[in-house]
Structures are given as structure tokens and as C-alpha cells.
Amino acid sequence: MKVVYVGPTIPGVATRNTTYEEIPDSIQEAAVSAPYLISLCVPISGLADALKQIANKTGAIYAFYKKALTYSA
Numbered sequence: 417m418k419v420v421y422v423g424p425t426i427p428g429v430a431t432r433n434t435t436y437e438e439i440p441d442s443i444q445e446a447a448v449s450a451p452y453l454i455s456l457c458v459p460i461s462g463l464a465d466a467l468k469q470i471a472n473k474t475g476a477i478y479a480f481y482k483k484a485l486t487y488s489a
Contacts, residue, residue, distance in 0.1 A: 422466045422477065423456035423484040435460070450487050452480040 418437055421430045429446045430453070439457050447453045456477070458466045469475035
């Protein structure tokens with residue numbers, strides 16, 4: 417299932433608004449210490465809602481987005 421990473425760009429891990437055929441190894445490896453990163457990989461059908469949550473600063477996706485802003489490898 418294709419997913420879009422909607423979190424902030426994290427060098428060496430993921431680039432915002434990138435579409436993947438499946439969640440890449442770089443995100444899966446980072447998710448060992450930061451499991452919320454997986455939640456920022458949304459199905460294409462959920463992209464509009466995820467972006468709306470980020471823009472409106474509400475919802476679970478926005479909460480995960482804020483956590484990802486502080487991620488460090």
C-alpha cells in the first residue's frame with residue numbers, strides 16, 4: 417500500500433510529503449526509538465485529512481508531527 421510521509425524532513429530518515437510503496441527501512445529503523453514516526457506515514461487516501469490536521473494544529477497526526485520536530489538520531 418502506498419503511503420505518504422507527512423512529518424517534518426529528518427535528514428537520513430525521511431523527507432516530508434514523499435510517497436513510498438511501503439514504509440522504508442530508514443523510517444522503520446528510526447521508529448524503534450520513535451514509534452510515532454510510523455503514524456506519520458499515511459495512506460494516500462488519508463493525505464488530505466493528515467495535512468488538514470497539521471495545518472489546523474489539531475488531532476493525532478499533529479501531535480505526532482510535533483514530536484517528530486524534536487527527533488534526533
